[in-house]
Amino acid sequence: MRYFLLICLSAGLSFPIVACSSKKENSVDTKPVAVETLVSATES
DSSP: OHHHHHHHHHHHHHHHHHHTOSOOOOOTTOOOOOOOOOOOOSOO
């Protein structure tokens, strides 16, 4: 039972660290984002 708890704690700590790693893969075929202003106002 202790080994199971140790494995669960290890997995629970390692998965978020791996998911938030700074190494990101970018697709070569990405297109730039187009920004379109829908409404422009000076007062609400």
